[in-house]
Amino acid sequence: MTTLTEAPPAAEEKAPRRVALRPGAWIVWGAVVFFLLILLGVVGAVVIDSFGTKWFGGWLPKGWTTHWYGTTWKEFDLGSVLTVTLEVAIAVVVVSVIVGVPAAYALARRDFPGKRVLMVAFLLPILIPPITYGVPLATVLYKFHLAGRLSGVILANLVPAVPFVILVMTPFIEQIDPKIEAAARMCGAKTWVIFTRILGPLLIPGMLAAAILVLVRTVGMFELTFLTAGADSQTLVVALYYSVSAAGIRAQQEIDAMAVIYTLSMLVLLVAALRFVNPTQLVTQIKERD
Template sequence: MAAETAAPRRRSRLPGDRPLVASPSTWFVWAGVAAFFVFLAGIVVSVLVDSFGRGWFTTWLPEEFTTEWYASAWSEFGLAEVMWVTLVVAAVVVVVSVVVGVPAAYLLARRTFPGKRLVMLLFLLPIMMPPITYGIPLATVMYNMGLGRTLTAVILVNLVPAVPFVIMTMTPFIEQVNPDIERAARMSGARTTAVFTRILAPLLVPGILASSVLVLVRTVGLFELTFLVSGPGSDTLVVAIYRAMTASGGGEARQLISSMGVLYTLTMVVILVIALRFVNPTQLVAQVKETRED
C-alpha cells in the first residue's frame, strides 16, 4: 500500500497535449526552414549592400557607400517611365480580370451545361502550362496585328493567365455561398442584377480582393509573356532589369543591376503591404466558414 502511494501517478495524455521533447523529424523541418531564411536573408543583404557599395572586391564590406548607382539607373534606364508602365499594366489587368472573371465564375458555379468540364480544363491550361509554350504563338499574333512592342499588347498578354486565374479562384468561393440566399431575394422581387450587386457581391468581397492581390503580384512579376511583346516605352520593371543585364553584352556595372533589383523588391513589398491592409487572410477564412454555416 505504501509502495503504491509513493509511486508517482501517471496522468493520461489528453488529445490536445503535446510532448515536451520534439521528434527528430520536427527538428529537421525547423532546421530546413531556418537554413532557408538564412540563405534568403544573405542574398537580400548581399544585393542591398552591393547596390550602395563601391570598390567591393576582397573585403567583407565595400570600401565606400554611395547612392549614385540608384541615380544612374534611374536616369540611364528611364525607371520613372518603367515604373509608371508597370503600375498601369498591373492596374488595368487587375480591373479587367475581375470584371470579366467574377461573372464568368458565377456562371460556372451556378450553371450546369454540356462541356462544363472541358471549359474548366481550358481555363486551367494558361495557369498550369509554362507561359513560354503559348507565349510565342501569342506574340506572333500580336506582331501580325501590329500590336507588337505596345502597351496594349503587354496588357492583353497579361490578361491571358490573369482572367482564368480569377475564374478558377472565385468559382469554388461562389459555390460555397448558399444559393438559398439568392432564391429568397428573387422571391422578394429582386432582379438578377440587384441580386448580384447588392447581395452576392458583398459576400464575395474577400475573395475578390484576395484574387486581385494575387493577380497584381503575378502581373508585376510576369516576365516571359511581357518580354515577348514589350519594347521601349512598354517594358515593365522585371523586363527592364533583364534588358539592363544583357545590355552591351552584360557590360553594365553590377551595382546598377543590384540597385534595380532592390527597387523591384521594394515595389513588390509596398504592393503587398498596401494590399494586406485591405485583405486579411483570416477574414477570408471566416467568410467561407459563415457561408458554409448559412
C-alpha cells in the first residue's frame, strides 16, 4: 500500500522487507478468517438448527422443515411481542430525535459557561454500563408505577438514546456553515422559518442516520428492557432471553427459530443503517465522546 508512493532509496530495501513481512501478513489474515469462520459458525448453527427436524450429533440435521417457525410464532405469541418491539423502538426514536436534535444544535452553535459539565452529563449514560444505572432506574420507575408497562420500557430506553442522538448530531451540525442561517436571517426569515426551511432539509441525512442507529440500539438493548419490562411489555430480545433460560420446556428448534427471526429483523435494520452510515465514520463519531 505504501510501497507505491515510497521514495526511490527505499526501493532497494523492498525485496528483503517483503519477505520479512509475509509471515506477519499471513498470521493477520489467518486470524481475520478464523474470526469470521467462528462468526459464521455461531450464526449458521442457529439458522440451520431452526430449519432441522432433529439434530443430535452429526454434521447436519436429519431432515428439513419450516414448521418450527409456525409453532414458535404461536407459542411465544410473537405477533404481539413484535408489535411491542416496534412500538417501543418507534417511540424511542421519535422522542429521542425531538429532544436530542435541538439540544445538539445549541451545543454545536454556542459556547457557554458550564458546557463541559453538561457534555459530561450527556456522556455518562453512554459510558456507564446499563446494568449499573438500570437497577436504580428500575427502582425509581417501580416507585412511580411506571415499570412493568410499555411507558416504563420506553422511558428506560430513552436514557441512552437521547445522549446518543446528541453525540451523533453535534458534530453533524457543527459542519453546517452558520453563515447560511445568517444569510437567511438577513433576508428576513424568522427563527421558525430558519428551522423548517433552512436547517431542516440540511439536517435530514444526519437525523436519519441518528434515528436508524437508535432504532438498532433499542431493538438490541437487552439490559434496560429486561429490568423494566412486565409480562406484556417484553421486546423480542427479552422474550428470546426468557425462552433460552427456560430451555427444556420448549424444543430447542423453536428457540432457534425465534433467534433467527430476531437476527433477520436486526439484519434488515442493519442493512438499512449501512445505506446511510459508514461504520468507520460511526466509530469516529463515537471518538468525539472523549
